[in-house]
Amino acid sequence: MRNALVVDLDRCSGCFSCEVACKMENGIALGSYYNKVLTVGPFGEFPKLSQYFLPVACQQCEDAPCVSVCPTGASYRDPDTNIVLVDKSKCIGCKYCMMACPYGVRSWNGEEKCVEKCTLCGHLTANGDLPACVHNCPGGARFYGDLDDPSSDASQAVAAADPAAVHRLTDVGNAPATCYILSDHYAEWQESSTLQGSGRYLQKEGE
Numbered sequence: 001m002r003n004a005l006v007v008d009l010d011r012c013s014g015c016f017s018c019e020v021a022c023k024m025e026n027g028i029a030l031g032s033y034y035n036k037v038l039t040v041g042p043f044g045e046f047p048k049l050s051q052y053f054l055p056v057a058c059q060q061c062e063d064a065p066c067v068s069v070c071p072t073g074a075s076y077r078d079p080d081t082n083i084v085l086v087d088k089s090k091c092i093g094c095k096y097c098m099m100a101c102p103y104g105v106r107s108w109n110g111e112e113k114c115v116e117k118c119t120l121c122g123h124l125t126a127n128g129d130l131p132a133c134v135h136n137c138p139g140g141a142r143f144y145g146d147l148d149d150p151s152s153d154a155s156q157a158v159a160a161a162d163p164a165a166v167h168r169l170t171d172v173g174n175a176p177a178t179c180y181i182l183s184d185h186y187a188e189w190q191e192s193s194t195l196q197g198s199g200r201y202l203q204k205e206g207e
Helices: 017-026 065-069 096-100 153-160
Strands: 003-008 036-045 048-056 075-077 084-086 107-109 114-116 142-146 179-181
Touching: 003 153, 017 036, 065 075, 065 096, 084 114, 142 153, 153 179
Parallel strands: 003 179
Antiparallel strands: 003 142, 036 048, 075 084, 107 114
């Protein structure tokens, strides 16, 4: 079982609806993100310039470094859903998991003194609903499901795409599960290791 998101960047307009929906659904503090939308580009040479929007959240890595470095088991993989989560009651605030994450997608909750991250809205999907970001995407660019289940929305979105248009963030041995669909006629996929970040692959400006 590999529950994950698939994001069709050919459809993403950079409206930030997914980011806003995530913050509202999960009560995330200002300056913190479970899901963040980055602008990639513009790149190329004038007049042939390209740009696309890249929503980034926990990549649900197969070999999640955040789990392996956590000294208390606060970062763990749920045995029922296989989703990487954080047990706040076990978090001691060492932030090892934040340093281990290659994509900078974990947040520090200063009020609760613990680390937080995308949960794929487990409180919603447990009842058969979609994650808030998927439900609220006006462009229909986001899909959720088990990538090992051919009948899931996520698997069908990947199957319908040109294999050359299916991408993942840079794999540094962690095997990220989240898929991105970006066709060459929209923009050329940029390796996440080349994007802005201060020691992290993916961060918003000012973080």
